[in-house]
Amino acid sequence: MTAPQRDLLQARELLLLPEVLLAGGPVRDHAVVVADGVFRAVGPAAELVEAHPELDPVHLDGHLLMPGFVDAHHHLTQSFGKALAFGEPSEIFRRIWVPLEQQLDPESAYVAAKLAALEALRGGFTTVAEAGTRARVDIGVVADAATDAGIRCVLGEVCFEPDDGERHLSRWDSAELVHPSLAIPIAEAAEHEVLHAVSRLCAEAGAVFQIHVNEHLASVERSLERHGRRPLEHLHDVGALGPQTLAAHATMLTPGELRLLADSGAAVSYNPVASGWKGNAVAPAALMAASGVRFGLGTDGTRGDGFRLTDAAELAQRLAFGLHNGDSSCGGGLTWLRHATAGGADAVGLGSVTGAVEAGRAADFLLVDLRVPELCPSWDLPWELVRLANRDQITAVVVAGRLRLWRGWPVDWDGRELLEEAAKTGREVVARAPLRKIHPLSTGCREEDA
Incomplete structure (x- = not known):
């Protein structure tokens, strides 16, 4: 062309x-x-x-x-971290992401989110689901960054007060590219009543309730100790599991929890690259597809390339499950393209808006x-x-x-100028953040080996 x-x-x-x-x-x-x-x-x-x-x-x-590809799970304000999380044990949000995001001010949060949006667009994503930032800034900063970059955004705001959630859900009525959503990072971060109220508020507003579920063994065990239930079971028990729910990761599921997902109509963001880079397990996505569980594919902010994400989605199923039972197809190529597009749009609440080349979309x-x-x-x-x-x-x-x-x-703004600004701003933010890495950078590993 x-x-x-x-x-x-x-x-x-x-x-x-x-x-x-x-x-x-x-x-x-x-x-x-x-x-x-x-x-x-x-x-x-x-x-x-x-x-x-x-x-x-x-x-x-x-x-x-x-x-265009739909990224069903992203953290737009984490882009300055990137390789700092490589090679780290699970639950890096405690040591890397929360300390980093809490150093962001409105200007640096805007740059971080726009940088992530540019990477996503370059990788073929036309929609991203932002799962909620821990930065102490107005969520409008993230909305502005996504809109200015030109990407469609399901904008999750971390919400522990229903009144705040109502304001967020009504704030973006005139925005073409912003679709509001509410988020609670993990089930253990909120009381029963809050989980139920926020999820119900999303259901009534036709919005998505985003929450990380059954991602790491440590979180599953904490839930068992506190509630006698696994995280997904706990969401069901408190009335927070339904078609409005978008469960991020869901890598560690029992057969009973799979049935809960199918029966409730809840959706999952299957994040295969995140499993490979920093997780404990791979979500049984092929089994979800066969069981009628709705799901899309998410990057979790790892690598903004839609084609490589579909490759990872199929490959992870083959390595984790297909090799054991002789399934050499794992759904076939078209399965993963559909869940990266139309399936992802459905999972993030935009099934009638985007995700397919159809009249009216x-x-x-x-x-x-x-x-x-x-x-x-x-x-x-x-x-x-x-x-x-x-x-x-x-x-x-x-x-x-x-x-x-x-x-x-x-075509209508300077991407290379943004890179220069992000390189400078990102280093300043990381220098201030009290990050705690378990392993050194790869150059440090080389020095230790020497």
Whole structure:
């Protein structure tokens, strides 16, 4: 695609003819009409061209048009930490994330969140679910950063007072890209009545209640000691588990807890990279799919690359479960693409808004270059996208019908200037934070080995 095509993509109305369209599965000779930020029509190319003579077709030869990825679990204000958490034992939020976020002021929190949003957009995410910051700033700072970057955001605010939650849920009525949500970091952080009230408030408002559940062995055992129930069981007992609930991680589940998820209609954010980098276990996502449990894929702020996330999702299932029972497919490529897009949108409460190339949905989509050695010759595009594709193939990222990124960089603000600011600000914040690492940096490990 050329610079003139880039300019064409910035029109208010578009008739796009990609080589391949990912709508459910991959189809050829199809087109989409985009107007006023939504898909107005999707169908056979010849029919749409005839129906819209007022629009000049934009031919996207060699490109796939697909829904943008949905990150079902992120922490936008943790971006300054990155490799400081590598190689650390579980529950690093106690030693790294909380101390780091509590050093953020409004200016540095904005930079951290915008940096994370830029990385997510570069990786093909058009929506992120922010799980709630511990920074002592107004949540509007995070909303501004996401909006200015151009990404759709399910904006979780940590809430222990229902009155505060009501204000947050009504605050964003006129915001195009911000969808409010309430969050409690972990079940043990709130009393029974608060868990129930906040979850119920979300249910009544049609919002998502975000909470980390059954992530680490230590938290499961603390819950058993305190309540005689595992965290997910405890949420059910206090009336906080329902279709509005988005349970982050859910890596350590009993068969009974899987049944609770399926029966309650609660959703899960399956975060496979987080399991590999800093977790105790892998969520049984393939079993969730077979059991009717709703779930999306989340990065947990680890690595903002949607294609590598789908690869990790399938690979983690294969290593954790498939090798033991001879399942060499683990759902197939299309399964993970669906849960990274439409399934993720459903899990974060935006199932009618985004996640699919369908008439009436928000025009949140990617243009992916198929003319690369990794996909030549092509035999099974969904599998190839999961196992072989990468973010460097993403030519364009469009959110709400607006071109946001072209070949990895913003079209209407200076991404490289943000990097310079983030490098300086991030080092200042980390220098102030009372972080406690268990292991040294990798350079220190080398020195010890020497």
